[in-house]
Amino acid sequence: MAEAVTSVLIKLADILREKVQEVKDVRGQIEQVQNELRLIQALLRDIDSKCNRNNVVTEWLNQVRDIANRIATVIDTFRVKIEENRAESSNWLVRQFKTAKRNYKTYKRGLHDELEDIIEQLDWLYRRRTDLRIEDLGDDVDDPEACDDVDDPEVVGLEDDQGKIIEQLKDSTISRRTVLSILGTGGLGKTTLAQKVYNSHKLEGQFDCRAWQSISQTYNVNDLLREILYSVKPHMKNKNPPITNRDLPVKLKNFLRGKRYLIILDDVWDIDLWGKLKMALPDLYNVSRVIITTRSLDVAKAADCNTKPYVPRYLTDAESLALLFRNAFQQHVQPENYPAHLLDVAKRLIKKCGGLPLALIVLGGILARRDPNYTAWNMLDETIDWHDKDGIQCSQVLARSYEDLPRYLKDCFLYFACFPEDYKISGWRVTRMWMAEGFVLKDGTGTIEDRAEKCLEELLQRCLIQVTKKSWNGYCKYCSVHDLLRDLAIRKAKDEKFFTVFSKEEDVNNLAASKPCRAALQFCTPKENDIYSENTHSLLCFGRISSHDSGFGLLNYIGFGLLRVLTMESIDMTTFTRRQWSKGLIHLRYLGLRECKIPHDIFKQFSFPNLETIDLNESEVDSDEKTLDLCDVVIPTLRHVSGSGCYEIHLPLKWNKHTNLQTIMDVDIHIESVVELGFCINLRTFGIFIVDDLDNERAIKEWQNLKSVLKNTVQLVYLSIKTTGFLPFGGTKELPCHEKIQKLVLWGEWERNICVPSVEMFPRNLTKLKLAFSKLQEDPMPILERLQSLRILCLCYNSYVGTELICSTGGFPNLEKLELRWVHNLHYWDIKEGAMPILGHLQINYCKKLHVLPELQKVRTLQELTVSRPSLELWEGMQMQGKDVHKIKHIPCVRIREYYPQ
Template sequence: MAESAVAFLLHKLAPIFENEVKFVRGGQEEVVYLRRELELIRAFLRIADALEESDEELKVWVKQVRDVAHETEDVLDELALLQAHDHVHGFSASLRRISCCIKNMKARYRIASELKDINSRIRKIFEVHKRLRSKLNIAADKSNSIYAGNIWHDQRGDALLLDKTDVVGIDKPKKQLVRWLVKGNSRREVISVTGMGGLGKTTLVKKLYDDQEVKKHFKTHAWVTVSQSFKIEELLRDMVHKLFRVIERAAPEGLESMSVDQLKVTIKDLLQKRRYLVVFDDVWHIYEWEAVKYALPNNNCGSRVVITTRKSDVASSSCIESKGKVYNLRPLPERESWDLFIRKTFQGNSCPPYLMEICNRILRKCEGLPLAIVAVSGVLATKDRRRIDEWAMICRSVGAEFQGNDKLDNLKKVLSHSFNDLPYYLKYCFLYLSIFPENHLIQRMRLIRLWIAEGFIEAKEGRTVEEIAEDYLNELLNRNLIQVAGTTSDGRVKTLHIHDLLREIIILKSRDQNFIAVVKEQSVAWPEKIRRLSVHNTLPKVHEKRSVSKLRSLFLFGVVEKLSLHKLFPDGFKLLTVLDFQDAPLKKFPIEIVDLYYLRYLSLRNTKVNVIPRYIGKLQNLETLDLKKTSVSALPIEVLKLQRLRHLLVYHLKLEAYAHFYSKSGCKALVQIGKLQSLQKLCFIKANKGCGMIMRELGKLTQLRKLGIMKLREQDGKDLCSSIERLTKLRALSITSVGENETIDLQYLSSPHQFLERLYLTGRLENLPNWIPSLHSLVRLFLKWSHLKNDPLVYLQDLPNLVHLELLQAYDGETVCFKSKKFKKLKILGLDKFDQLKCVKVEKGAMPCLEKLIIQRCELLQKVPSGIQHLTKLKVLEFFDMPDKLIMTLRLDGQGKDYWKVAHIPEVYSTYWRDGGWDVYSIESFRESFPLPGSVMRSHELRTLWKV
């Protein structure tokens, strides 16, 4: 982590050399020296970071480097703040500048003096570094072993010695893997088992490896633990010994002196005519597989290679060439988790009733991770069962048990190992997840915007920082450090989740390295110097001796008290970069923040704020302004001064009226919106009867990737089309007309962009725009209140990548037909309020990938779609407010003549809106009478069909 801090600082130092930054005498020289020394120290920090937990002297040295980096960052930011004040223009500003001149000069002398003091400390740190260099060089020789986990990894051998009674939940995955091993074609196949650390990959594969059916099938076999020491010659030599031992032959003479190529030839010759099984346990990098794969012949004897890995890309890449298979190991189900927990905690006895609730809460924190369940159970097994308070304390603060508890030491190391393996640029990004509360679903774009605002994303030529941040996120997903919690209908990641115990570990790391302070209780002591503060549930008391002058980020989660920044932080926080007040009990815009020069991210999402003051124009570095789900309907013209603004979100959705034309409200557009040329996302602005000027201004926003327009008039169409043609980076476009009967005129758009992925058109269309069928990247298409005279399916059916299609009052015809071999990738289809629709036909071979079909408010449709039985992959069929006659045809009591058509569909529902909520009836309930009451879902729990 010290490497991350120094790298981050060096990144901040660069502009000082590229731009003319004013110093007092000697200041520039101090910065030059500082940069040179930090670059020298950084070369050794990765090794030092990895070793600091096992070497106290190194740990102290790394902490000193980290602290100096943080303090230097603060000093440089204060210097830049002074520089910004010097560049204020205007007569009154000049008067202020003159009055502050002496004050700023004093501040510059102070900053130069602080830099001098910092450099003096750097010199001392560098002297220690010279003395430690020999230790670091020795560590460098072993760095591969360190990153493979050699320091603690011997305990992995315990997984190979577990008795059958010590493991649960492996029967089903083991049976699947046995089938993959002993059946299938004769070519050599690679089978990868992947998942986060602690899931039991090694345990599962060892039980597979020892299975009698597997041993009988593969007479030649070997188990190789890659992470013990990945030196290719040692690994290959180990393979030779094991393979010759299993065939009961002596190893070749001169084995110890063989080169890598000779070892590969030896292995290949041995296996050439044998059906073999080789397991490579704990592979971390694809080059490790690349280094050994050519020693394993593809001999058409049905041979198999099994790889266990935490990294999804290693799993998939190793299988591609052989057309092998990837098994994603999942956490234990709830029942099996409980069985393992009880067995280990109470040694086979039952759980006392008075501990049942606490045990369930503790078990939920383990989230089905076998290693976590066993480790936490080991701690609980030593506790007095009569001391409920001790059990409750562990439930409240299981993270605290990681410190100094030997029984949790291995779990901590297993989970920490993936973190230690991260490159420096991902460590900050991952530690940042500790700001979120337990079980919090992390919104993908929120996280990406926060990373960017914090400066964690390294810019690369030809790519936006958002695209690079996506790569960072995908790398963390690939390493199974975070999991996907929810996706959009077209497969994009929407929300993320981090395992609760892994979160506890990074909270400890964040606190130890003064990266983030998480405050859950008023009595919790703050660090002396807070850099990032995340407040959960209750506002902290003001600590007189705790400085927040260097605070960079402030988050509130679940706070319900009345909020006053001035009372909470009376001394202010001039270096604040991120202010996230999403869901906070805030009624007015916090005026205290308008002088925050460094503020890049401001979220007031889902607050009661309804007015944005003119002073917001002072936030010159603001990149994200999130006012979604507020009552803000207009922005002051001063917003146009925010030249760095990249994401502007100002809209509100009425979820209870998702199918209503006016279910969404936007913001009045600024006439000169084109000045905000850094904008990437602009949702949603009203056209405002701007005589076409606003629509023309949009053409200047050439960086836009998502655009949402409301209250569009027919006469605005030509200017809008002209602007859209200039927006070559557009990925999502949403257009809503001024009224249900107002026409959206898009006929002037002649050359749509090939990268457009999502299109939402709400309003009357004279004809379906002729350019839509050429949108080969389109994955989502919503047409609402279109009232087309011609069947739109004819024009849409050949879109090659369309996954989700929603049609609401889109067509006035009586029949729609889905043709054979059309809509090849469609997975979700919604048909809503087709007032004249009497018949839906599905030809055999149409929509072969369809998984969900929703039909609602089609009053004349009294039969299920003809040919629905051909949709073999259909998982969910939903009817919303449909005629009783149609639903009656699906009864199971013999009177439902069409039940056979939907019998293959796992979930079939009929839903009605009743008294402010949805009454949901499963078709399975139609046995004796119709209808039988099912469960009732509140409107906000219902999937929002029309949400953009």
């Protein structure tokens, strides 16, 4: 909450720096608002360190959030009015009729009254702190009933994990004291796994002494050291006089000197804990070990950055059923003895738990108190609520992870409540929404985009969200939220009046009456016309997938005057009328139109002066020209434009007027407009689709124009050039961004005089390379395998039209993933011994003339092989007893998908 007020204070400071008459007129009031907010900010910082808040205090916090949003809106509107007043005052005809002066005087009177009302409300909120006894809130204390993990020594599915950890503990080749962290979300079974390892007979005789210590969030270092000492040397507990705090570290260190020890530190939250304990735990290179269980990757890294944390997996469906039945019947039940009449409903119930052991144990405990019949279990399936008294234990465990977050990360986490269940959440998209909302403040280093990505990474490190797909640079491309954590986010968002989710048609018609600060309409549309909410700052509309839902046309978007974020998905926007669609949302910062049908003139007379992001992913223009009418559009604040996947949309922005752009992703452009892009000197991601069909000679000429553009983009890390003709590309060696480019995508036929590209053409630090339609006639591997930093290589769609590929010894030293797709003429591939020494993932898709696999047994690091639509001969060779089986039997995961018919 304090961060929300901080962002408003920054806005106030910015507006006060404006040396214009309009600001002078209200400077005193703005400064008064600023002073009142600073008092509340100091109070909020104290409140954020407490946790035992009652409902009255929660409501007070919601009112603070509302007033902060109101002030931000007033300031944003004021800034726009200043610009309008200047523009009107410079117009001779307007001055003649004195309309500019009259319009501004009317606005100023309203602004004066609104600021006075804000000052009065801020003063009232601050004075209410005494009545509500906010300053007397107690510190956060641990709830003894809220256990942090699974307290069940017989949780199924941990045997493999236990064996791997024990093997790691006993590894005598690593003699130094290592700290192994077991990392994962609450309820995943970290503590149970640590207990199974600690008590395993396989460690008998391995260690001279052991100690187990549970760590509370409010711990005392001396108490911890004392308990560890008493565990390894019990008779010290009765020592008289007792050991002083000053002597504790020395006594413990002296006793452990020369002994091989195992110490478990369970449920560590504080990143500084290990630094406070390690001096008392000597490292004598005698294979001593420490295990930490934690929810935070930062804690794990701080303890031992050279030992990879162990992350227990979620349970499979079979393991989930076993655990559910064992807890429901309080005994082991073999699969063949599962009650047939309960099996279907049990399968539905385990889906709600998502493989989380704690949830399954809690659910099994509930079932144990019910009759074992279908009616009782089915009723629970329909009514289970993890937040009622039955599920309170699970809820408390998950809630602790949320309460431990700083306020700005709480807002970022709650934002995941707006996305539908099992939704594919784009990391790029959600971070841009956070920026638009003002959750992310620049911290003095890097850009605000860098700061937003750090927030996403921190949520990942705290195990509140999971990566489902990484991008080429290792960042989170797509992520997901465990169902129970999503339920937690929805509940907290509702309690704090942060987000309101509408998922039933009858609810949407109440949107205006409920006045939500943020609203998500998930697969539901209003039945009434002209619905709007002038209090709403964010509106996210999710239509039916691939059906282009038209029902959202009933909303009156002009009535959402305070929107900062507006996103549409799978919606037919051709049904929108001019009465419903706003020409100017002055507060809008993020506009997302994904998988939508868009009328070509939807942005006619576009006037969104604060817009930062336009996302047109997978959308289409409903006109023959496929061109959006943007001829007169200038948005100086614009930073990101993405048209990924919508190659038929032409976006004719005045690129030379948008110098703040950092992202241009897969935007169609005519070749004559390329030169305008030279003004976009802040580009970090640059991807264009050249709609002109260039011949060989024209492509060579146009590359010179593109080079003049790229000479100014010194921060560029991603470059993509796509065309249906010859490719205007001749290498980045001469460009200032040559060292910084890490991803390169090239679609189009290479110039005739370039049979095989030279290694000098490619950026030296290139991490990912994707080639398509290149029609290279000579084997490119001898060149590409010399790219020392290359981790991902994709050869697609006739990028190579020759018949043989040869990977040399020592080639591709850092390649981790290789994709061959639609390389139609390839019939022979040779991999020499020592080539691709760390390759882990290989895809061979639609290579219909490849009849025999290369010698993949030489690539011992392969973890995953996917072969899609192979030739019949190759398909047969990979079957049991086939001629290629010996080449792939060392690969843990092999997928073969239907062969080409002959």
